[in-house]
Amino acid sequence: METSGSWGLVAALMLVIFLAALDVTIVATAxxxxxxxxxxxxxxxxxxxxxxxxxxxxxxxYGSLADSYxxxxxxxxxxxxxxxGSALAGFAGSMEQLILFRAVQGLGAGGIFPITLTIIADNFxxxxxxxxxxxxxxxxxxAALLGPLxxxxxxxxxxxxxxxxxxxxxxIAMFVIGRVLHEPARDRTVRVQIDYPGAAMLSTAVTAILxxxxxxxxxxxxxxxxxxxxxxxxxxxxxxxxVVERRAANPIVPLPLLANRTVAVVLIWEVLAGVVIxxxxxxxxxxxxxxxxxxxxxxxxxxxxxSLGWLTGATISGRLLLRWGYRPLLIAGSVLLLxxxxxxxxxxxxxxxxxxxxxxxVIGLGFGTTVTVTIIAIQDGVAAxxxxxxxxxxxxxxNMGGSLGLSLLGxxxxxxxxxQIAAAASRDPQLAVAGKxxxxxxxxxxxxGKLAGTTQAVLQGALFDGLHLIMxxxxxxxxxxxxVLLTFPRQRTGTD
Numbered sequence: 137m138e139t140s141g142s143w144g145l146v147a148a149l150m151l152v153i154f155l156a157a158l159d160v161t162i163v164a165t166a167x168x169x170x171x172x173x174x175x176x177x178x179x180x181x182x183x184x185x186x187x188x189x190x191x192x193x194x195x196x197x198y199g200s201l202a203d204s205y206x207x208x209x210x211x212x213x214x215x216x217x218x219x220x221g222s223a224l225a226g227f228a229g230s231m232e233q234l235i236l237f238r239a240v241q242g243l244g245a246g247g248i249f250p251i252t253l254t255i256i257a258d259n260f261x262x263x264x265x266x267x268x269x270x271x272x273x274x275x276x277x278x279a280a281l282l283g284p285l286x287x288x289x290x291x292x293x294x295x296x297x298x299x300x301x302x303x304x305x306x307x308i309a310m311f312v313i314g315r316v317l318h319e320p321a322r323d324r325t326v327r328v329q330i331d332y333p334g335a336a337m338l339s340t341a342v343t344a345i346l347x348x349x350x351x352x353x354x355x356x357x358x359x360x361x362x363x364x365x366x367x368x369x370x371x372x373x374x375x376x377x378x379v380v381e382r383r384a385a386n387p388i389v390p391l392p393l394l395a396n397r398t399v400a401v402v403l404i405w406e407v408l409a410g411v412v413i414x415x416x417x418x419x420x421x422x423x424x425x426x427x428x429x430x431x432x433x434x435x436x437x438x439x440x441x442x443s444l445g446w447l448t449g450a451t452i453s454g455r456l457l458l459r460w461g462y463r464p465l466l467i468a469g470s471v472l473l474l475x476x477x478x479x480x481x482x483x484x485x486x487x488x489x490x491x492x493x494x495x496x497x498v499i500g501l502g503f504g505t506t507v508t509v510t511i512i513a514i515q516d517g518v519a520a521x522x523x524x525x526x527x528x529x530x531x532x533x534x535n536m537g538g539s540l541g542l543s544l545l546g547x548x549x550x551x552x553x554x555x556q557i558a559a560a561a562s563r564d565p566q567l568a569v570a571g572k573x574x575x576x577x578x579x580x581x582x583x584x585g586k587l588a589g590t591t592q593a594v595l596q597g598a599l600f601d602g603l604h605l606i607m608x609x610x611x612x613x614x615x616x617x618x619x620v621l622l623t624f625p626r627q628r629t630g631t632d
Contacts, residue, residue, distance in 0.1 A: 148312035149252050154275040155305050156248045161283020166291045166298045174231045186235045189346050190242030192535040193339045198247035199528020200388040203521055206319050211251045218244030219306040226299035250528040257515040257523050269508045273450030280443040331388040337377035344370030349543030398517035401624045402510045403533045408617035410537025412477055415545055415610045416499055419603055427600045441493045445500020453505045462513045463624050470618040472502030477614035481607040485600050549602040556598035
């Protein structure tokens with residue numbers, strides 16, 4: 137049963153969401169400086185996956201534990217892990233240490249967003265919850281806007297500040313949550329059975345499959361022994377996970393929950409939406425900087441329309457939810473997502489700046505409209521004692537879609553660019569002899585500016601062709617997401 141939530145609690149939860157979003161964007165701005173100082177370019181490709189991997193693996197476990205032990209202790213534990221990883225990352229003396237400490241951060245980050253959303257669902261009626269979810273999206277969007285600017289400012293003094301800044305924010309949030317969040321006392325005589333075998337099998341499966349795709353994205357072949365071993369091992373672990381869940385007394389992922397049509401539709405959509413949004417966030421800056429010749433700062437600011445669209449869509453959907461219901465808003469948002477992705481797929485080598493900014497804005501509107509409603513729908517579609525698990529599954533599905541999508545799209549991009557460069561070198565052997573056909577040169581203004589005009593054109597053309605292929609795939613995935621939401625059950629929103 138929901139209790140009356142306080143606005144002090146809302147402020148603390150918004151601060152937590154803001155923190156989680158800010159960390160992602162502020163660190164991304166500092167990465168080049170960090171890699172240079174720690175002399176870790178060869179390990180750069182593991183820095184982001186380490187955080188993403190651990191944060192993805194623990195999401196279902198957090199959801200299950202929150203349903204068993206309560207939201208408050210699990211959120212505080214996640215924040216402690218997150219701030220500990222942040223502080224340690226600031227002290228890192230090598231790239232290996234930084235990767236390890238970012239993985240610790242990820243262990244905490246994986247619980248922050250789903251538990252926060254579950255607390256909102258527990259403490260506020262539906263009429264208020266839609267607006268508060270919109271505030272959460274606004275906090276995320278504002279952090280996405282401020283992150284690149286704050287990162288650039290702090291790096292000018294010391295890159296370690298981008299990690300240390302998390303410490304006071306987390307401590308303030310923990311203090312307020314400790315004071316204002318009150319949960320019903322739980323019967324401590326009842327022993328809670330934790331599905332540790334299921335958690336272990338799921339973690340093993342996800343870790344193995346994601347590592348395999350990361351390795352392939354770095355240039356290894358699918359036939360590579362290590363990649364094959366990881367894929368086979370991950371598949372076996374996934375099969376064992378399903379067996380364990382059928383027998384577990386308190387499964388980490390209750391399989392009957394997946395038979396709930398609302399839950400199933402939302403989870404499939406989250407996977408597909410993760411592909412679309414992660415692709416836009418990662419490849420639009422590459423188009424601006426690599427193809428259009430924009431600065432790194434301009435490439436980061438190109439994501440501004442996505443954040444603004446997300447904020448606007450979340451705000452509008454929160455106000456229209458009770459009037460329109462779930463299905464119309466979900467379909468409308470997914471149509472916008474498809475339109476934006478289609479506009480991206482029609483980008484040309486010389487498309488105007490307003491064109492690709494408009495495409496980014498439409499994608500942001502679609503995602504902001506839809507993601508707010510999907511979270512409320514999945515929470516409203518299950519029993520109160522399963523909200524933590526259901527919310528965690530939604531976040532897990534989104535992270536998995538984004539992680540696997542980026543890895544597979546990265547393979548596609550690398551393959552396309554290599555083929556284009558090889559074809560150019562075969563047509564003009566002098567380019568190959570000069571050793572200038574290296575795609576990394578596009579993203580380093582110091583090197584790219586010194587290349588001959590012909591070489592620059594070849595590299596930009598190769599990168600554009602690869603990105604164009606990815607954008608076409610992104611449009612196809614957005615179409616699938618719309619088709620999935622067309623199967624969403626016709627139902628009225630609850631009133632709590």
